[in-house]
Amino acid sequence: MSIAALIESRAAEWAELAADVAWLRSRAGRRIDAERAAAFARRYRAACSDLALAAALRFPPTTREHLQQLVADAHTQLYRIESFSLLGWLRSLLVEVPRRVVSDPCFWIALALFWSVFLGALAAAATRPGFAAEVAGEGTLAKMEEMYAAKPGSGPSAEGRSIMAGFYVFNNAGIGLRCFAGGILCGIGSLVVLAFNALFLGAIFGHMLVAPQAANFTEFVTAHGPFELTAVVLSAAAGLRLGWSILDTRGRGRMDALRQAAPEALEVVGLATVLFFLAAFIEGFVSPARLPYAVKAGVAILTTALLGAYFLVPALLAGRPRDAA
Amino acid sequence: MPASVSPPLDTTLLIVSPENIAFEFRLAGPAPRLIAFAIDVFVISAVGVALFIPFAVAGIVGAAFLGFFLVALFFLWWGYGAALETFNNGQTLGKLALGLRTVSQTGLSINVAQAILRNLIRAADIAPPFFPGLVAMAFTRRLQRLGDLAAGTVVVYDRRWRPPPPPRRWRNMPPDGRCSRRPAAMSWPPSPRPDCARPGRSRRRPIPMRSSPPSTSAP
Numbered sequence: 131m132s133i134a135a136l137i138e139s140r141a142a143e144w145a146e147l148a149a150d151v152a153w154l155r156s157r158a159g160r161r162i163d164a165e166r167a168a169a170f171a172r173r174y175r176a177a178c179s180d181l182a183l184a185a186a187l188r189f190p191p192t193t194r195e196h197l198q199q200l201v202a203d204a205h206t207q208l209y210r211i212e213s214f215s216l217l218g219w220l221r222s223l224l225v226e227v228p229r230r231v232v233s234d235p236c237f238w239i240a241l242a243l244f245w246s247v248f249l250g251a252l253a254a255a256a257t258r259p260g261f262a263a264e265v266a267g268e269g270t271l272a273k274m275e276e277m278y279a280a281k282p283g284s285g286p287s288a289e290g291r292s293i294m295a296g297f298y299v300f301n302n303a304g305i306g307l308r309c310f311a312g313g314i315l316c317g318i319g320s321l322v323v324l325a326f327n328a329l330f331l332g333a334i335f336g337h338m339l340v341a342p343q344a345a346n347f348t349e350f351v352t353a354h355g356p357f358e359l360t361a362v363v364l365s366a367a368a369g370l371r372l373g374w375s376i377l378d379t380r381g382r383g384r385m386d387a388l389r390q391a392a393p394e395a396l397e398v399v400g401l402a403t404v405l406f407f408l409a410a411f412i413e414g415f416v417s418p419a420r421l422p423y424a425v426k427a428g429v430a431i432l433t434t435a436l437l438g439a440y441f442l443v444p445a446l447l448a449g450r451p452r453d454a455a
Numbered sequence: 456m457p458a459s460v461s462p463p464l465d466t467t468l469l470i471v472s473p474e475n476i477a478f479e480f481r482l483a484g485p486a487p488r489l490i491a492f493a494i495d496v497f498v499i500s501a502v503g504v505a506l507f508i509p510f511a512v513a514g515i516v517g518a519a520f521l522g523f524f525l526v527a528l529f530f531l532w533w534g535y536g537a538a539l540e541t542f543n544n545g546q547t548l549g550k551l552a553l554g555l556r557t558v559s560q561t562g563l564s565i566n567v568a569q570a571i572l573r574n575l576i577r578a579a580d581i582a583p584p585f586f587p588g589l590v591a592m593a594f595t596r597r598l599q600r601l602g603d604l605a606a607g608t609v610v611v612y613d614r615r616w617r618p619p620p621p622p623r624r625w626r627n628m629p630p631d632g633r634c635s636r637r638p639a640a641m642s643w644p645p646s647p648r649p650d651c652a653r654p655g656r657s658r659r660r661p662i663p664m665r666s667s668p669p670s671t672s673a674p
Contacts, residue, residue, distance in 0.1 A: 155544045178474040199614060201478045205470070206544075206564040296525030307533060311578035314601045315587060319579060372605065385604055392605040393568050399575070414522070 255336025295414020313369020320369030
């Protein structure tokens with residue numbers, strides 16, 4: 131049989147394989163017909179041997195290239211990972227992520243950095259009058275003072291609150307994701323964004339706490355504080371995890387180490403985003419509401435307790451077996 | 456696990472599949488990817504504006520909808536690439552327009568985590584003034600930006616190959632594959648031709664082969 135005749139005899143099956151690939155692409159993530167899937171696998175393997183023949187018998191380059199592309203396309207369809215399961219995902223979110231976060235030095239570094247810079251800036255702004263203006267700018271401070279001149283609850287209506295909640299999602303969660311992304315630059319980006327936010331927030335807190343509007347300010351920031359600040363720290367910790375894996379490879383290649391750390395960091399940043407959403411909801415609807423301060427403080431205590439339980443319970447439960455092993 | 460090998464100094468990625476066959480992906484460089492990204496940004500902006508119109512109209516009735524608009528904008532900006540690359544086999548609309556596709560560097564299609572990761576880290580890749588993504592593409596053999604490095608993905612050309620027509624010379628060939636006449640020795644451009652069409656080998660014996668290709672056997 132000549133090459134020409136061989137190509138002609140096989141062309142129909144290659145066309146069928148191409149149709150199978152298109153069909154599988156259109157059915158991504160959905161149920162597929164088992165018989166056709168089996169036929170697809172058979173055709174793929176046949177095309178593989180055709181490709182080997184094409185190289186050995188020197189098929190025309192156009193045919194060889196076509197066959198290459200066909201095999202490559204079919205390969206990406208045959209070998210794919212579809213291991214998404216809700217249960218496994220929940221287990222990962224509720225057990226493995228908190229356990230990993232607590233045992234990760236990156237988290238503690240981010241936490242320590244945030245709070246030390248935040249408290250330092252707060253103390254500096256509260257004691258030295260010019261400090262807050264230098265960090266945040268006169269305009270920002272004036273706006274803050276104006277914002278908290280009135281008691282929470284007398285301000286925006288329910289509609290205004292919804293806008294604010296949307297804005298907090300867009301702005302704060304965006305900052306968190308950018309903070310994470312910056313971590314790929316050996317962790318420096320995350321640290322810079324985290325430190326800058328800590329400095330800025332600390333300066334504003336310090337300034338507002340000694341300003342005449344202090345009571346309104348604390349009443350506003352209490353309820354959503356725990357979720358929001360934890361989310362910032364988590365974003366930075368995830369970014370730091372990413373960047374640190376490039377530096378401390380534990381004997382692997384740098385890129386391999388990065389690729390292994392990345393999915394774990396992604397789960398943490400996903401958790402941070404969830405926290406940002408919850409914080410935005412509280413910040414939009416609870417913080418500005420006309421509620422007694424005790425309720426808002428209660429929300430803060432409840433959310434802090436939730437976070438503490440979330441992070442510490444899985445780690446404590448896991449502590450004993452790990453020590454034994 | 457498919458092995459992947461990068462041949463030195465070439466914009467291809469060689470994948471060895473479990474069937475023990477090697478095939479190449481053609482890697483896409485910064486220029487088409489930037490254009491694809493520009494198209495994506497345009498699409499995102501257009502969708503954002505299109506979303507804003509009903510939200511703005513609804514906003515007259517109740518300003519609360521503007522809050523939802525901002526949340527939608529957040530998901531649009533951060534989720535556009537990840538969602539399309541997950542559900543459209545590694546192709547955003549910009550990549551579709553330019554015939555590009557994101558695949559895992561092992562030659563598999565990308566999964567959800569990879570799609571999210573590479574699209575989140577884009578924020579660092581496009582950070583001025585140094586544009587780390589471009590620098591990374593210049594210094595990695597597989598033309599990967601930082602997001603690609605973290606997710607283990609590459610962007611490759613995904614050409615819609617139509618099966619090529621058989622070379623012209625074959626059309627008049629007798630079915631036994633023997634060449635009936637001597638081809639011109641010097642023709643330009645040199646068209647792909649079967650071995651038997653080489654000058655001086657025109658009476659070549661047909662290639663011995665099984666009469667049925669291996670594919671027709673039962674799996």
